[in-house]
Amino acid sequence: MARILVTQRLIDGGLARLGSSDHEIVALEQPGPLPTAALARAASDVDGILCLLSDRIDQQILSLPRLSVVANVAVGIDNIDLAAARAHNVAVVNTPGVLDASTADLAILLMLAARRRSSEAEADLRAGRWTGWSLGDHLGDDLSGATVGLVGRGRIGQAVERRLRGFDATVLHHTRHDTGLEGWHGSLHELAAEVDVLSVHVPLTVETRALIDRSVLAVMRPSAVLVNTARGPVVEEAALIDALTSGTIAAAGLDVFEREPEVSTALLAAPGTVLLPHVGSATTATRLAMCDLASKGLLAILDGELPENVVS
Numbered sequence: 001m002a003r004i005l006v007t008q009r010l011i012d013g014g015l016a017r018l019g020s021s022d023h024e025i026v027a028l029e030q031p032g033p034l035p036t037a038a039l040a041r042a043a044s045d046v047d048g049i050l051c052l053l054s055d056r057i058d059q060q061i062l063s064l065p066r067l068s069v070v071a072n073v074a075v076g077i078d079n080i081d082l083a084a085a086r087a088h089n090v091a092v093v094n095t096p097g098v099l100d101a102s103t104a105d106l107a108i109l110l111m112l113a114a115r116r117r118s119s120e121a122e123a124d125l126r127a128g129r130w131t132g133w134s135l136g137d138h139l140g141d142d143l144s145g146a147t148v149g150l151v152g153r154g155r156i157g158q159a160v161e162r163r164l165r166g167f168d169a170t171v172l173h174h175t176r177h178d179t180g181l182e183g184w185h186g187s188l189h190e191l192a193a194e195v196d197v198l199s200v201h202v203p204l205t206v207e208t209r210a211l212i213d214r215s216v217l218a219v220m221r222p223s224a225v226l227v228n229t230a231r232g233p234v235v236e237e238a239a240l241i242d243a244l245t246s247g248t249i250a251a252a253g254l255d256v257f258e259r260e261p262e263v264s265t266a267l268l269a270a271p272g273t274v275l276l277p278h279v280g281s282a283t284t285a286t287r288l289a290m291c292d293l294a295s296k297g298l299l300a301i302l303d304g305e306l307p308e309n310v311v312s
């Protein structure tokens, strides 16, 4: 029998698979992440850890002698030091696939909201500033018929592309390697210059940190919108704030931020922003599926198997 640490409180039903295993489950009822030293103490005698993306799983934790697997209830794994995991022979599993639809839906929501300026219109209504229907108030731009550029074309990017077909959008994409598909742009700058919406769908890695930098924002159309449902640090946030404030681009729909959960006051004050608190996968069904897939991968590793969702 192995010992498994669950680092934070899950949602109802989230512990179902682990709870019905033969292993001993130590479920911390923490509403948020523990500081690293406290997490290392709690994990000192466990074989597996089920954690959330807000937990930092670093060298101190990965070098614990008994630990053999970390399961992240997220597809993004930038909170885990993969080099340290490899060095200490700790397997890492994540949750690919099960959150594609929810995240793609949210990307579309942000594209629509940013193009149609719905946050601003709703704020006016709630503040009692709406005095009646007017031909010229709250004018935005259609998503229908727009040209959308996807930065990254993995599972979530492709799910976004499928949805955009229903909007008669022209969908282009940028990936490092030629996909051989129509719409591929080898140059991110050329893609950015051509589109009405630039939507980010890459993981956070050394290569993608600040990929959407000042130079990319500078070539976008003044009417264009940036959407980010991937990871905050992929976008150079200070440059984005400048671009919005100076009118270099029209709007941004963001679900992720450079220093979560902190959102800079300059970004909060910037015009044309639709801001959500990292809720891309936040539907009950998807979050339960994520808990289940991470648990399944963790149990498989403990059983000496190699699950499909092992990343390292």
Ligand code: DGY
Pocket (backbone or CB within 6 Å): 053, 073, 074, 075, 076, 077, 099, 230, 280, 281
């Ligand atoms: C992930 O899984 O990486 C998302 O950001 C949260 O669901």
